[in-house]
Amino acid sequence: MTMPVWQASRMPDETPPAVGSYQRRLPVSLARVWENVLDWEHLPWLHSQAFLDIALIEASAAGWRARVGLPPAERRSEIELELVVEREAGRYVARTLSGPGAGTEIWTSLDPTEEHETGVHVSFHVPGVPAAQAERVGAGFATLYRGLWDQDEAMMCRRSEWLARPRPGPESAKPLSLGTEASLRARLPVVVEWGGRPFRIVDDGGVLRVHAAWCPHALGPLEAAPLVDGAVRCPWHGYAFDIDTRKCREHPALRLASAPQLDVDAQTGNATLRAPEAERA
Ligand code: FES
Numbered sequence: 001m002t003m004p005v006w007q008a009s010r011m012p013d014e015t016p017p018a019v020g021s022y023q024r025r026l027p028v029s030l031a032r033v034w035e036n037v038l039d040w041e042h043l044p045w046l047h048s049q050a051f052l053d054i055a056l057i058e059a060s061a062a063g064w065r066a067r068v069g070l071p072p073a074e075r076r077s078e079i080e081l082e083l084v085v086e087r088e089a090g091r092y093v094a095r096t097l098s099g100p101g102a103g104t105e106i107w108t109s110l111d112p113t114e115e116h117e118t119g120v121h122v123s124f125h126v127p128g129v130p131a132a133q134a135e136r137v138g139a140g141f142a143t144l145y146r147g148l149w150d151q152d153e154a155m156m157c158r159r160s161e162w163l164a165r166p167r168p169g170p171e172s173a174k175p176l177s178l179g180t181e182a183s184l185r186a187r188l189p190v191v192v193e194w195g196g197r198p199f200r201i202v203d204d205g206g207v208l209r210v211h212a213a214w215c216p217h218a219l220g221p222l223e224a225a226p227l228v229d230g231a232v233r234c235p236w237h238g239y240a241f242d243i244d245t246r247k248c249r250e251h252p253a254l255r256l257a258s259a260p261q262l263d264v265d266a267q268t269g270n271a272t273l274r275a276p277e278a279e280r281a
């Protein structure tokens with residue numbers, strides 16, 4: 001990995017001294033990482049261990065500012081956090097403007113080492129830390145950031161993989177036999193590939209239902225999302241989708257992809273996934 005970019009372009013003089021740093025290589029493109037950096041909404045969902053909630057104040061391509069709730073829930077504290085992107089310099093800073101840790105600045109430099117690999121170097125600048133405690137505080141930040149980047153990496157890798165998938169052609173939407181209804185019910189919930197995409201079959205109050213297992217917002221994973229009150233909630237940004245209407249409860253214009261129809265043969269009891277009748281017509 002090359003030297004952090006801020007060694008060439010200086011930080012502001014008021015930036016507190018560094019107490020530690022963290023670096024890693026991510027197996028994703030720089031574009032995926034910038035997308036993740038500007039995605040303020042995922043904080044309390046993907047990183048629920050570190051953030052309780054978020055209320056956006058403003059956002060643009062240059063960054064975002066928000067009020068962020070911190071755990072533990074029974075003693076919730078709040079910070080105002082701003083993230084400022086210096087895209088040309090390949091770096092961004094997250095500043096705590098108010099609340100616990102006010103004045104902290106986390107500088108991150110991004111270094112695209114290959115088309116699908118990005119180096120990340122993070123530097124933790126915390127005001128008022130006595131020299132004797134700097135190493136311990138720096139190590140705490142490094143542990144926190146390792147966990148956050150682990151989660152971000154999984155999210156970015158899934159998005160990369162999905163975005164690289166070829167669009168399934170109509171020939172891939174062939175009927176798929178799932179055995180008898182009884183054997184299918186014994187395996188629920190189950191994820192099956194149909195038409196080149198994953199769908200999940202669930203038991204919704206005794207009724208077998210099929211729903212798309214990817215989120216239409218940003219391709220988040222719905223294959224393991226619990227079914228609660230007829231809806232699945234995406235773990236990336238917390239949007240809930242009614243699996244009957246397919247509509248997103250928070251953003252009704254957003255809908256799950258239409259699912260194949262599950263037919264059960266009255267004679268044999270065999271279950272088959274096939275294109276919905278309207279589409280076959
Ligand atoms: S990917 Fe954002 S809510 Fe699912």
Ligand SMILES: [Fe+2]
Nearest residue numbers: 042047148152
């Ligand atoms: Fe993140």
